[in-house]
Amino acid sequence: MSMRSVLRDSVPTTAARTTSATAADGPASRRPAIGIDVEDLDIYYGDVHAVRGITLAIQAQSVTSIIGPSGCGKSTFLRSLNRMHEVAPGARVEGTVRVDGRDLYAPGVDPVLVRREIGMVFQRPNPFPTMSIKDNVLAGVRLNGTRLKKDEADTIAERSLRGANLWDEVKDRLNRPGAGLSGGQQQRLCIARAIAVEPQVLLMDEPCSALDPISTSAIEDLIGQLKDEYTIVIVTHNMQQAARVSDETAFFNLAGVGEPGQLIESGPTTKIFSNPDNPSTEAYITGRFG
Amino acid sequence: MSTTAPPAPKRDDAPAQLRSWHHPQLPRRSGLAALVIAVVLTSALHAGIGLALVPAILAGWAVVVIGLPVLSYAVEGRRKAFDRLITVIVSSAFALAMIPLVSILWTVLKNGLPVLTPEFFSYSMRNVVGEGGGIYHAIWGTVLITAATAVMSVPLGLLTAIYLVEYGGDGRLAKTIRFLVDVMTGIPSIVAGLFAYALFVVFFGPGVRMGIAGAVALTVLMTPVVVRSSEEMLQLVPNELREAAYALGVPRWRTIVKVVLPTAMAGLVTGITLAVARVIGETAPLLITVGITDSTNFNLFDGRMATLPVFTYSSIMSPGVPPEPSIARAWGAALVLMLIVMVLNLVARLVTYFFSPKDKR
Ligand SMILES: Nc1ncnc2c1ncn2[C@@H]1O[C@H](COP(=O)(O)OP(=O)(O)OP(=O)(O)O)[C@@H](O)[C@H]1O
Ligand SMILES: [Mg+2]
Numbered sequence: 001m002s003m004r005s006v007l008r009d010s011v012p013t014t015a016a017r018t019t020s021a022t023a024a025d026g027p028a029s030r031r032p033a034i035g036i037d038v039e040d041l042d043i044y045y046g047d048v049h050a051v052r053g054i055t056l057a058i059q060a061q062s063v064t065s066i067i068g069p070s071g072c073g074k075s076t077f078l079r080s081l082n083r084m085h086e087v088a089p090g091a092r093v094e095g096t097v098r099v100d101g102r103d104l105y106a107p108g109v110d111p112v113l114v115r116r117e118i119g120m121v122f123q124r125p126n127p128f129p130t131m132s133i134k135d136n137v138l139a140g141v142r143l144n145g146t147r148l149k150k151d152e153a154d155t156i157a158e159r160s161l162r163g164a165n166l167w168d169e170v171k172d173r174l175n176r177p178g179a180g181l182s183g184g185q186q187q188r189l190c191i192a193r194a195i196a197v198e199p200q201v202l203l204m205d206e207p208c209s210a211l212d213p214i215s216t217s218a219i220e221d222l223i224g225q226l227k228d229e230y231t232i233v234i235v236t237h238n239m240q241q242a243a244r245v246s247d248e249t250a251f252f253n254l255a256g257v258g259e260p261g262q263l264i265e266s267g268p269t270t271k272i273f274s275n276p277d278n279p280s281t282e283a284y285i286t287g288r289f290g
Numbered sequence: 291m292s293t294t295a296p297p298a299p300k301r302d303d304a305p306a307q308l309r310s311w312h313h314p315q316l317p318r319r320s321g322l323a324a325l326v327i328a329v330v331l332t333s334a335l336h337a338g339i340g341l342a343l344v345p346a347i348l349a350g351w352a353v354v355v356i357g358l359p360v361l362s363y364a365v366e367g368r369r370k371a372f373d374r375l376i377t378v379i380v381s382s383a384f385a386l387a388m389i390p391l392v393s394i395l396w397t398v399l400k401n402g403l404p405v406l407t408p409e410f411f412s413y414s415m416r417n418v419v420g421e422g423g424g425i426y427h428a429i430w431g432t433v434l435i436t437a438a439t440a441v442m443s444v445p446l447g448l449l450t451a452i453y454l455v456e457y458g459g460d461g462r463l464a465k466t467i468r469f470l471v472d473v474m475t476g477i478p479s480i481v482a483g484l485f486a487y488a489l490f491v492v493f494f495g496p497g498v499r500m501g502i503a504g505a506v507a508l509t510v511l512m513t514p515v516v517v518r519s520s521e522e523m524l525q526l527v528p529n530e531l532r533e534a535a536y537a538l539g540v541p542r543w544r545t546i547v548k549v550v551l552p553t554a555m556a557g558l559v560t561g562i563t564l565a566v567a568r569v570i571g572e573t574a575p576l577l578i579t580v581g582i583t584d585s586t587n588f589n590l591f592d593g594r595m596a597t598l599p600v601f602t603y604s605s606i607m608s609p610g611v612p613p614e615p616s617i618a619r620a621w622g623a624a625l626v627l628m629l630i631v632m633v634l635n636l637v638a639r640l641v642t643y644f645f646s647p648k649d650k651r
Binding site (some may be wrong): 082084087089112113114115116117119120122124126127128129130139140142143144145190193194197 | 459460528530531532533534535536537538539540541544545548549552553555
């Protein structure tokens with residue numbers, strides 16, 4: 001199937017990786033911009049209809065934040081964007097998601113190849129406990145079967161850790177266990193791990209919810225830098241954070257108790273936060289409910 | 291406000307109404323003292339007035355189990371008294387459980403240690419009548435057959451466990467396998483022996499004896515244990531780690547091999563070691579399938595082999611004349627078997643220590 005080959009072709013080879021390692025230092029990146037078009041997406045867990053009728057265009061090389069009350073399907077929606085949703089038993093999706101024009105759910109699309117291009121950072125830091133800091137960063141590259149020479153490995157590890165604002169803190173203990181870092185450092189380690197495979201899109205599910213203000217601001221700065229290269233979608237419960245980091249904002253809400261979550265409104269962050277069209281958006285943002 | 295809540299105390303007299311946190315207590319070492327009293331009483335009854343040992347111990351125990359709580363009730367109150375009563379009962383149960391363990395260890399050590407000479411480890415029983423001889427052949431038989439068992443049942447069990455945890459989920463096939471594994475766990479070892487014997491008779495005719503048949507019988511016993519313990523260990527691996535790997539675009543089988551198995555390694559190795567320890571002392575199935583011999587046989591595929599448990603059994607059952615040297619050798623073999631199991635457990639501990647996920651260091 002052609003979709004599949006397109007996806008496969010754009011997985012960066014080792015050679016591409018090494019060249020972009022140097023190219024990434026410049027401000028202008030030659031990476032293709034990838035936008036995501038979601039059309040009429042319904043997401044289910046077995047019989048549970050979790051999310052209904054989402055239509056949303058996610059801009060390339062920008063930060064889109066998803067806000068909404070607990071249980072409205074933000075994580076579920078995010079996970080459907082790199083086919084992590086189907087990891088849950090009985091989970092399925094209806095509707096279309098196009099990443100740069102390629103249908104994510106077309107038959108024959110290999111989720112493994114999709115996930116190499118669309119990375120994810122989870123709410124709770126989850127470094128691999130058996131691996132050192134350096135091995136954690138290189139995990140994505142190594143586990144995908146690429147054999148790295150020592151200097152290649154060092155380059156990728158340093159670039160990714162610098163990218164995640166963690167290098168200075170860990171450069172002297174790269175071979176110590178990753179689980180020995182603080183929570184905020186672990187989360188940045190997970191970000192480094194995600195960007196080490198050079199995805200085009202980075203999905204972040206409440207990446208700062210377990211972090212102190214300093215680590216949070218480190219990660220927010222990082223998001224600001226990363227958006228030059230990556231398309232970023234971030235779920236957050238922190239309104240200020242959404243206002244600070246994102247260009248676009250999408251507000252999700254539940255239609256009612258036991259009803260699936262829906263997209264209420266989306267648009268430029270400045271507009272959503274200053275004069276939203278929908279009264280419930282305003283109510284949520286100003287903290288009058290949810 | 292103060293009118294709706296009349297008993298609200300004024301702030302400045304609150305300290306006067308605080309309840310005391312102090313309560314009379316028995317002296318700190320009263321539990322130990324009770325134990326000493328029990329021992330003294332027991333010895334006095336036993337040695338002093340010649341009461342039999344068991345009634346003497348019971349009497350000493352009764353004094354503690356009744357006396358300490360009653361005393362505590364008088365001084366410390368109901369809750370502490372109940373606490374002491376339960377403490378005494380739990381400790382007694384522990385002591386009771388230790389008796390057979392210590393007594394087995396003691397008996398085997400006492401009878402087995404004098405036999406353990408270099409000769410005992412380096413000679414077989416070939417052409418030995420009466421004194422002398424050793425268990426060289428039986429040690430090798432046990433090691434070879436157990437190794438063959440492990441080689442067969444570890445991959446089988448581990449792969450089954452991986453299927454159950456990583457692929458099977460709650461599907462019908464997985465449920466059926468779990469049920470069958472449970473049934474297999476309950477198979478009496480003699481039945482496993484008969485099964486292996488019958489299987490080999492089909493190929494080699496009646497009267498067949500060979501090491502590999504014993505290994506097959508032990509595999510039937512060991513595999514379900516490996517499946518069960520490995521399944522539990524794999525289930526302990528947090529799902530977040532699998533998701534982290536998937537999100538990096540790692541295929542499932544690589545996630546299993548490179549993330550799940552290493553994370554669970556310590557537990558898997560411990561479980562497998564315990565499973566080996568479980569089958570290494572099996573006697574009945576080996577008696578049927580492998581038999582016993584006096585000489586060393588390194589070939590699993592040809593003829594009888596000696597093993598430590600069967601050697602022990604036959605040395606006791608047909609000691610010859612005079613019987614003493616043979617019975618002594620049986621104790622020696624039993625001790626060696628126990629030592630092997632202990633070493634295995636020790637190895638499992640070490641592996642757990644070195645392989646377990648390294649966090650804060
Ligand atoms: N594995 C699952 N199986 C069944 N239902 C699920 C599962 N995961 C989530 N759900 C349901 O889907 C709905 C959306 O859940 P989701 O986790 O996406 O919410 P969320 O918006 O991320 O909430 P939060 O802000 O609390 O993280 C909820 O009603 C939840 O109960
Ligand atoms: Mg969530």
